[in-house]
Amino acid sequence: MHQPHAERRKRLMNQIGDGVALLATAPEAARNADNHYPYRADSYFLHLTGFEEPEAVLLLDGRSGRSILFCRDRNPEMEIWDGFRYGPDGAREAFGFDEAYPLAEMAERVPELLTDSGQLWWLLGHDEAFDRRVNVWLDAVRLRCRDARGPSQFGDLRALLDEMRMVKDEAEIELLRVAGEISAAGHVRAMRAARPGLYEYQLEAELLHAFVSRGARQPAYESIVAAGANACTLHYVANRSRLNDGELLLIDAGCEYRGYAGDITRAFPVNGRFSGPQRDVYEIVLAAELAGIAAVKPGAAWHAPADAALAVLARGMVDLGLLAGTPEGAIESGAYRQFYMHGVGHMIGLDVHDVGQRKLRGRWREYQPGMCTTVEPGLYIRPAAGVPEAFHNIGIRIEDDVLVTADGNEVYTAAAPKTVAEIEALMRGER
Missing domain, CATH: 3.90.230.10 (Creatinase/methionine aminopeptidase superfamily)
Incomplete structure (x- = not known):
């Protein structure tokens, strides 16, 4: 089922031009003590990826047309307890991403991908923790070098995705x-x-x-x-x-x-x-x-x-x-x-x-x-x-x-x- 998701990602990238879009899936939520509610991925994230694992971030680069996923690595020990994980390689193959990397590489790769982008799109104000993470990445762009240029404009991704999903x-x-x-x-x-x-x-x-x-x-x-x-x-x-x-x-x-x-x-x-x-x-x-x-x-x-x-x-x-x-x-x-x-x-x-x-x-x-x-x-x-x-x-x-x-x-x-x-x-x- 990755083909319709890939087509949706392309449609969105056509709209953001030389911009970059960032989208995180929903966090896991504790029900009580160490029990969690059944996990449900963010609806916007599902619409663009079909990927249902937690702790994942999608980056769409309108300049190059690349769709990039950051997700959990394979972990044989944890998979014994919690079940199968795709890992970056498996997710890239199964869901049609151009690239996929472990979550640990976001801190280095995202600022690099944001450099010289015209506009950054994400769900503004939707998730306070993710807003803070985006600001850290933007600070990292500014610190990369004196000539580095980060996004100069910001847009709420909901304005585009809501129309697509209608x-x-x-x-x-x-x-x-x-x-x-x-x-x-x-x-x-x-x-x-x-x-x-x-x-x-x-x-x-x-x-x-x-x-x-x-x-x-x-x-x-x-x-x-x-x-x-x-x-x-x-x-x-x-x-x-x-x-x-x-x-x-x-x-x-x-x-x-x-x-x-x-x-x-x-x-x-x-x-x-x-x-x-x-x-x-x-x-x-x-x-x-x-x-x-x-x-x-x-x-x-x-x-x-x-x-x-x-x-x-x-x-x-x-x-x-x-x-x-x-x-x-x-x-x-x-x-x-x-x-x-x-x-x-x-x-x-x-x-x-x-x-x-x-x-x-x-x-x-x-x-x-x-x-x-x-x-x-x-x-x-x-x-x-x-x-x-x-x-x-x-x-x-x-x-x-x-x-x-x-x-x-x-x-x-x-x-x-x-x-x-x-x-x-x-x-x-x-x-």
Whole structure:
């Protein structure tokens, strides 16, 4: 898989001209005592390298077009304890770098490579420790000799990489599709397993089983498994309540597959049958989601899906008696926020909430083929004065991952059922 990474590095070097870019991967993080969290490389670093080992730094030289990796050396003794390391030679061969060196050589080689460069790019302010290291290298350039010239300008590498990452290449799209398929399989498994008397964490276990058994070792984010009133808490992650007969269950979960995130939300009845009020609310949210998805297409403004979904939700709130007046009035006054208080979606990629500016020079940007976004409207009805009791504690969100294509869009998480008929049939064992 090093070819797409090498192509991305070349694209970036074409943008930095006679400059040099430096990028460090993420540090390891202690969980407690001598235990560490599972290691996850920095997303920018993964995008350009595919290299997943810690303690690595990438240098891109726009003048020569060389990509240079600094990484850990092979260490037979440590590899007995912690597993295989590529080492510089192995990393160069496996990931298509022009050169690769041990970390111990950075102090000498980096200042030499920075000499006479026009501009230095890195993630300014992202990592205080790396900022200090860069300043040490810049001081070393100045001390090399009287005539040595270091970079005279500095740029934030995020400004370039965020734009690159917004539009996915074919290799990324394929990985996102796999992440979407595995995530959908997790939701299907959870729907089939759900029944009154279980606990939220038992459904979380079903999700993880589906993810890991298909090669996705980690969830893309902490899974939300929220029964009954818990579904009205947007980022509920305690996942320890009992599933009761007659309640809805909201699951917001997705896997991470080779660095790329899936992100799906489904809501369904614990006992497999929607009640009348649950169905009424659900159908409104589903109609809003479908309207939002239909608005995702090349040339459409970023806010078009949000506007389309909100129009449907506002009409539904008025029709259900949740809000008085007109849908237009509810939108203009902001009254709808009592029941719908978040945006309709976000970009998705190496990060579940992926990078990219929604506005350029003060104007909404337009969707273009290769962008991937979520569409996730919802209604969250907490008990309150004037709220019909039949709708109390109903929380519903429906979310899919959507790829912008040349002629419209592709919902690549569609394998997770979301119509009332599909959900009830699956939970009856008919699918």
